[in-house]
Amino acid sequence: MAELTQADATYNQRAIATAHKLAEVSATYATPTKSQRPDRNTLFPQHNLSGLGVALEYEAMGNQPVSDQLAAQAAQLGVEFEHIGLTLGTVMRNVDLKQLSNPALIALVKATLLERKVIFFRDQHLSEDQQVAFAREFGELDAFPFGATGENPFILEIHHNEHNPGRENSWHTDVTWMERPSLGSVAQCVVVPPYGGDTLFADSAAAYHGLREELKEKLQHLAGINDYRVFITGRGAKAWPESLVEEIKQDIPFGVSHPLLRTHPETGKTGLYIHGGFLRHDSLYDTRTNNPLGADASRVIVQELLSQHSKAEYVCRFKWTPGSIAFWDNRAVQHYAASDYYPHERLLRRVTISGDKPYYRPSSTPST
Numbered sequence: 344m345a346e347l348t349q350a351d352a353t354y355n356q357r358a359i360a361t362a363h364k365l366a367e368v369s370a371t372y373a374t375p376t377k378s379q380r381p382d383r384n385t386l387f388p389q390h391n392l393s394g395l396g397v398a399l400e401y402e403a404m405g406n407q408p409v410s411d412q413l414a415a416q417a418a419q420l421g422v423e424f425e426h427i428g429l430t431l432g433t434v435m436r437n438v439d440l441k442q443l444s445n446p447a448l449i450a451l452v453k454a455t456l457l458e459r460k461v462i463f464f465r466d467q468h469l470s471e472d473q474q475v476a477f478a479r480e481f482g483e484l485d486a487f488p489f490g491a492t493g494e495n496p497f498i499l500e501i502h503h504n505e506h507n508p509g510r511e512n513s514w515h516t517d518v519t520w521m522e523r524p525s526l527g528s529v530a531q532c533v534v535v536p537p538y539g540g541d542t543l544f545a546d547s548a549a550a551y552h553g554l555r556e557e558l559k560e561k562l563q564h565l566a567g568i569n570d571y572r573v574f575i576t577g578r579g580a581k582a583w584p585e586s587l588v589e590e591i592k593q594d595i596p597f598g599v600s601h602p603l604l605r606t607h608p609e610t611g612k613t614g615l616y617i618h619g620g621f622l623r624h625d626s627l628y629d630t631r632t633n634n635p636l637g638a639d640a641s642r643v644i645v646q647e648l649l650s651q652h653s654k655a656e657y658v659c660r661f662k663w664t665p666g667s668i669a670f671w672d673n674r675a676v677q678h679y680a681a682s683d684y685y686p687h688e689r690l691l692r693r694v695t696i697s698g699d700k701p702y703y704r705p706s707s708t709p710s711t
């Protein structure tokens with residue numbers, strides 16, 4: 344251990360003396376009363392509003408993880424909640440997803456999803472058909488055209504190993520290349536790597552609250568074009584035949600418009616809505632006039648937005664175990680699959696629930 348030098352000792356004496364002086368000055372300031380609410384916009388630095396974003400979303404939730412009504416519903420059914428994040432992410436315990444005959448349980452799962460945005464279940468070990476049946480309780484399903492399916496055609500296998508490293512390690516919400524992107528996804532972990540392989544989820548409502556006011560105003564009238572070119576350009580050195588690409592474009596619309604802010608159709612909340620891999624970064628336009636923003640201006644805005652969900656304050660992290668299930672609301676969160684387990688194997692099965700066309704309406708009233 345290095346010895347304390349004379350210079351270190353002198354610095355410490357001055358630092359302690361300065362701290363005492365500042366404490367004496369602070370003590371002369373009037374102490375705010377409980378009735379004097381601070382102006383939060385001045386408390387948080389304008390270059391980093393993520394803490395404010397979480398505070399505003401938690402306030403919108405009644406400053407509690409779940410509503411009293413939801414807590415009472417869960418208690419009545421013997422379901423316990425383990426909350427992972429402040430505004431999102433809850434493990435539902437004492438639930439058997441093989442038992443789908445209880446309408447009250449399905450109603451509780453949906454209500455918890457809407458309030459907590461992403462929910463988790465442990466030790467379920469559902470078959471493909473059971474997983475599909477569970478997802479279908481919440482709507483029609485969308486098959487996925489650009490990946491390996493299971494024996495059930497609505498199962499997408501997300502399989503990585505030493506020959507196929509994980510590549511879903513960017514913040515995204517699913518299938519924004521669709522005219523009507525998915526309501527949500529139900530994923531089950533079948534093979535877990537010995538280390539790593541977690542999935543992170545970020546709160547899109549809190550991410551919106553944490554934007555600069557100037558940028559919020561600008562985003563109200565902006566939309567962009569999304570497409571699935573990342574899937575049809577081939578992997579590595581291989582390229583798909585042009586004739587096949589054109590055939591796919593005829594079957595599945597290539598290029599759809601979505602707003603950068605999305606009103607949740609059931610909660611009425613506003614969230615940041617963007618997928619950096621599917622959005623054409625130069626395609627933003629004003630929805631009032633249909634005039635393009637211009638490639639350079641579009642890219643500047645997109646680059647700022649792409650970093651927003653990555654703030655740690657918005658994030659909860661889920662560690663998979665065999666038979667674990669995650670059910671996330673694509674209208675309310677983004678997710679990030681950590682690719683930190685190569686060369687080990689990781690296998691997830693995902694089912695996607697059909698959604699509706701995204702819209703932004705500041706004064707929207709929830710449908711339920």
